Amino acid sequence: MKVRTRFAPSPTGYMHIGNLRTALYAYLFAKKNKGDFILRIEDTDRARYVPDAVDFIKRTLKAANIVADEGPGIGGEFGPYVQSERMEIYKKYAMELIEKGAAYPCFCDDKREETANGEDNKFGGYNRACRDIPADEAKKRMENEPFVVRQKMPLTGETSYFDVLHGAISFNNEELEDQVLLKRDGMPTYNFANVIDDHLMEVTHIIRGAEFITSTPKHVLLYQALGWEPPAFIHLAPVMGKAADGSVSKLSKRHGATSFEDLANMGYLPEAIVNYVALLGWNPKNSTQEIFSMDELIEEFSLEGLSKSNSVFDYEKLGWMNGEYLKAMDSAKFSELAKPFAGDLGALEAEWEKIAALLKTRISRLDEIPAEIAFLKEMPPFDASLYINKRNKVTAEFAKEILPNVLELLETVPDNEWENDKLYEKLNAFITEKGYKKGAALWPIRISVSGKSATPGGATEILAILGKTESLARMKNSLQNLT
RNA sequence: GGCGCGUUGGUCAAGUGGUCUAAGACACCGCCCUUUCACGGCGGUAACACGGGUUCAAAUCCCGUACGCGUCACCA
Numbered sequence A: 001m002k003v004r005t006r007f008a009p010s011p012t013g014y015m016h017i018g019n020l021r022t023a024l025y026a027y028l029f030a031k032k033n034k035g036d037f038i039l040r041i042e043d044t045d046r047a048r049y050v051p052d053a054v055d056f057i058k059r060t061l062k063a064a065n066i067v068a069d070e071g072p073g074i075g076g077e078f079g080p081y082v083q084s085e086r087m088e089i090y091k092k093y094a095m096e097l098i099e100k101g102a103a104y105p106c107f108c109d110d111k112r113e114e115t116a117n118g119e120d121n122k123f124g125g126y127n128r129a130c131r132d133i134p135a136d137e138a139k140k141r142m143e144n145e146p147f148v149v150r151q152k153m154p155l156t157g158e159t160s161y162f163d164v165l166h167g168a169i170s171f172n173n174e175e176l177e178d179q180v181l182l183k184r185d186g187m188p189t190y191n192f193a194n195v196i197d198d199h200l201m202e203v204t205h206i207i208r209g210a211e212f213i214t215s216t217p218k219h220v221l222l223y224q225a226l227g228w229e230p231p232a233f234i235h236l237a238p239v240m241g242k243a244a245d246g247s248v249s250k251l252s253k254r255h256g257a258t259s260f261e262d263l264a265n266m267g268y269l270p271e272a273i274v275n276y277v278a279l280l281g282w283n284p285k286n287s288t289q290e291i292f293s294m295d296e297l298i299e300e301f302s303l304e305g306l307s308k309s310n311s312v313f314d315y316e317k318l319g320w321m322n323g324e325y326l327k328a329m330d331s332a333k334f335s336e337l338a339k340p341f342a343g344d345l346g347a348l349e350a351e352w353e354k355i356a357a358l359l360k361t362r363i364s365r366l367d368e369i370p371a372e373i374a375f376l377k378e379m380p381p382f383d384a385s386l387y388i389n390k391r392n393k394v395t396a397e398f399a400k401e402i403l404p405n406v407l408e409l410l411e412t413v414p415d416n417e418w419e420n421d422k423l424y425e426k427l428n429a430f431i432t433e434k435g436y437k438k439g440a441a442l443w444p445i446r447i448s449v450s451g452k453s454a455t456p457g458g459a460t461e462i463l464a465i466l467g468k469t470e471s472l473a474r475m476k477n478s479l480q481n482l483t
Numbered sequence B: 001g002g003c004g005c006g007u008u009g010g011u012c013a014a015g016u017g018g019u020c021u022a023a024g025a026c027a028c029c030g031c032c033c034u035u036u037c038a039c040g041g042c043g044g045u046a047a048c049a050c051g052g053g054u055u056c057a058a059a060u061c062c063c064g065u066a067c068g069c070g071u072c073a074c075c076a
Helices: A017-032 A053-063 A087-100 A135-144 A190-200 A216-226 A260-265 A270-278 A294-300 A315-328 A331-342 A346-359 A366-377 A396-411 A420-434 A438-450 A459-466 A468-482
Strands: A004-007 A036-039 A103-106 A148-151 A158-163 A167-172 A180-182 A205-209 A232-236 A239-242 A248-250
Touching (some): A017 A036, A087 A148, A158 A232, A396 A468, A420 A438, A420 A459, A438 A468, A459 A468
Antiparallel strands (some): A103 A148, A148 A180
């Protein structure tokens, strides 16, 4: 049988990284098995509906390079792929279930009736009273009264199912509520639409979050009532976030950027995000590889590699991985991608390629760029302590000694020779001649034109980028401040 | 609280009864390299939640406890 998986988000306008991971695993599993991956929109909650959310979801999947074979706007033989467009289908099956005695209409006024004496409060106050309404009376009342369709749960025994990840899971039927299948507004609930659609769309493997473990027995009962074979269930452990105080809880906005979009805006590459997220809860068998292209993920993916326990999202590691992608990236591509993050470069505009080359190996996120290059645009305030460097045995005294000579030398460099290699050559010759240590001599030079202890690039690279006029002006100024 | 699921270093994790004096990665620390920082190279610190079983042998199987997470909606 052809493997078919689906990603079934509700359109809330936010693609949480945990959801993205669920989509990714469903996609990887389908593709690994030469199957289909379906996008289905679960918009049965009218109150929560967000207008552009479907486009948003599609854009996010596209950015993540997760491509659906079927879905809204994509087509496929099992449409429509938006649940609000399938109401007639759900209604039909709801009536069939009533007919079969596996469900019944409920005319109770409100969702949560308070029970008088606190007894039978197990189901939020719902007391199963409408179960006992005779069939013909119920049918009649359905014509004139608003109602809800509830699933008639067995009162005894147990229902169990096999989860590919967790093994056999069983629940006592008495724990199961007569849950609503069809709401008063005619919309199905998740628990109902889900079963109908997964069956009709021939989904073979349901890969979804662990929050559905407890509602799965209800789904299984529905499959049974309808005479359908349930698909395989795979319930994924959740992704957690770590708060500032070190506490761990389900990933949410209070943990900072947690949506794919936020992360991308911070300058994490989509490929890196996908790669990192793939490894949060899954890892390859028989290998310690960590950097994966999408094709490699597909090739390596297997359900056996899924982890049963929660995982904590770690920006630190994502940053490392992003840096790996940045370093491996083609220079031209990096420069193009990084440019929007650089802001207004002013006079340095023409030097961007050089700047980008220095940046490439030393950032983990693209949005670190402005802070990294700010010193190029404007000389930071003078700070004498920067001229002291223990390792190279550099002191302010030494800076005062060497800088005037360097200035003198640099002034003789013609404009057309003001570039890294030439500058390095000349400075190196000067250093050798004077008998200085290279590291020691270059330190004050770099500080005098950058005003920063750590900079992308060394002394001559910075000189080259700043240009002769600016470099000399900065150096003179620093020297003045120094004395 | 009931029910369910889980628990290997700070984090991601390998490990499916002996090869575990428990892999790898991030982070951290040290050394080397070095035109600073970084990159890179080498090395180090650091874990089987606890208690009982079963077994010749347990991180691996069973039971209990603790802790964490989930769920108990006309939300998904």
